Amino acid sequence: MASAGSLLCVRAFVLLALAATAFSQLSPNFYDNSCPHALSTIQSVVRTAIYKERRMGASLLRLHFHDCFVNGCDASILLDSTPTIDSEKGALPNNNSARGFEVVDNIKSEVDQACGGPVVSCADILAVAARDSVVALGGPAWEVQLGRRDSTTASRTTANADIPAPTMNLTQLIENFKNQGLDETDLVALSGGHTIGFAQCVAFRDRIYNETNIEGAFAEKLKSICPRQSNDGDSNLASLDPTPAYFDPAYYYNLAQRKGLLHSDQELFNGGSTDALVNKYTSYPIAFWQDFAKSMVKMGSIKPLTGYQGQIRLNCRAVNQ
Numbered sequence: 001m002a003s004a005g006s007l008l009c010v011r012a013f014v015l016l017a018l019a020a021t022a023f024s025q026l027s028p029n030f031y032d033n034s035c036p037h038a039l040s041t042i043q044s045v046v047r048t049a050i051y052k053e054r055r056m057g058a059s060l061l062r063l064h065f066h067d068c069f070v071n072g073c074d075a076s077i078l079l080d081s082t083p084t085i086d087s088e089k090g091a092l093p094n095n096n097s098a099r100g101f102e103v104v105d106n107i108k109s110e111v112d113q114a115c116g117g118p119v120v121s122c123a124d125i126l127a128v129a130a131r132d133s134v135v136a137l138g139g140p141a142w143e144v145q146l147g148r149r150d151s152t153t154a155s156r157t158t159a160n161a162d163i164p165a166p167t168m169n170l171t172q173l174i175e176n177f178k179n180q181g182l183d184e185t186d187l188v189a190l191s192g193g194h195t196i197g198f199a200q201c202v203a204f205r206d207r208i209y210n211e212t213n214i215e216g217a218f219a220e221k222l223k224s225i226c227p228r229q230s231n232d233g234d235s236n237l238a239s240l241d242p243t244p245a246y247f248d249p250a251y252y253y254n255l256a257q258r259k260g261l262l263h264s265d266q267e268l269f270n271g272g273s274t275d276a277l278v279n280k281y282t283s284y285p286i287a288f289w290q291d292f293a294k295s296m297v298k299m300g301s302i303k304p305l306t307g308y309q310g311q312i313r314l315n316c317r318a319v320n321q
């Protein structure tokens with residue numbers, strides 16, 4: 001009797017230990033039992049949002065990136081300001097720029113309804129929405145790792161320090177990505193996210209008026225959108241590549257023609273160590289597809305909160321009471 005009892009005890013302990021290990025890493029099957037309709041629900045809201053506005057796919061992809069680069073993929077970017085939360089939405093790279101928060105709110109309310117409660121984290125919603133956006137705009141698919149939990153803090157200071165700036169040179173970009181555990185291939189492949197979406201005049205003004213490694217007619221056309229005087233048309237938009245509604249290799253073709261919109265884009269093809277990868281992606285778009293998918297999984301795995309860390313927020317904009 002006693003030995004059967006202790007065997008049961010040992011079994012229970014082993015099971016608990018196994019559960020704890022399984023919890024502490026991400027897995028594509030994380031919601032299979034707890035909410036089987038989670039992923040299809042997210043996809044459906046993302047598709048509807050993109051059908052209404054193609055750009056939303058770009059905006060959702062960028063939200064996941066700006067989340068992951070600030071203390072890991074923990075939905076810290078979604079928290080609104082309070083007396084104790086210094087919202088990352090006010091950080092320089094996000095203020096008047098990061099968008100898509102209302103779509104994330106819609107996803108959250110639909111997915112909570114589908115699950116019968118708050119089962120899916122806001123951080124996982126961002127990761128799945130990013131993948132679904134890329135697929136909806138014609139890009140590669142990948143299996144999203146799941147099981148991230150949501151932060152109880154945010155840091156505008158870290159957002160300002162860790163999200164790369166469009167003024168960075170290649171050395172700085174490589175260093176910035178390295179600080180996140182990402183290498184040069186990740187840098188070049190993930191920058192391919194700029195095959196969709198738009199940038200504001202203030203982000204490319206210096207490039208089109210002051211730089212020489214830019215194709216002439218391309219710069220002239222942009223000057224008609226973006227006046228030289230600062231404060232004049234700062235928020236006027238130009239597409240990051242010629243086909244901003246399609247996830248395609250045009251971003252790299254453009255770099256090879258010195259038609260990168262941002263200084264940081266053209267740095268990837270300016271006589272440095274990453275030229276070869278840009279050439280490769282222009283010649284073999286399939287290699288871009290594969291590397292982008294692989295690097296998105298890698299980026300999505302930056303410092304996740306797992307197990308009993310963090311929480312599953314009830315509202316993506318606020319820490320649970």
Ligand code: HEM
Binds near residue numbers: 065
């Ligand atoms: C390599 C360093 C990067 C820099 C310096 C950078 C910088 C920028 C800037 C300045 C904008 C325009 C924002 C505005 O004017 O409002 C932008 C837009 C965008 N970025 Fe990046 N970015 C980088 C990497 C990435 C990565 C890794 C991704 C995703 C994988 C990404 C996805 C996007 C998307 C999709 C947009 C368009 C958003 C929209 O139209 O709403 N970027 N980026």
Ligand SMILES: *[C@@H]1O[C@H](CO)[C@@H](O)[C@H](O)[C@H]1NC(C)=O
Binds near residue numbers: 090091095096
């Ligand atoms: C964000 O931009 C607005 C102007 O649109 C400005 O009033 C506000 O001070 C900015 N926030 C921060 C934190 O810089």
Ligand SMILES: *[C@@H]1O[C@H](CO)[C@@H](O)[C@H](O)[C@H]1NC(C)=O
Binds near residue numbers: 171172
């Ligand atoms: C890149 O920028 C940093 C900081 O401004 C500077 O120290 C460095 O010399 C630059 N590197 C190159 C290769 O231009």
Ligand SMILES: *[C@@H]1O[C@H](CO)[C@@H](O)[C@H](O)[C@H]1NC(C)=O
Binds near residue numbers: 206
């Ligand atoms: C270009 O460079 C000049 C001289 O360094 C500087 O005054 C100006 O602000 C820069 N930007 C633009 C858009 O002209």
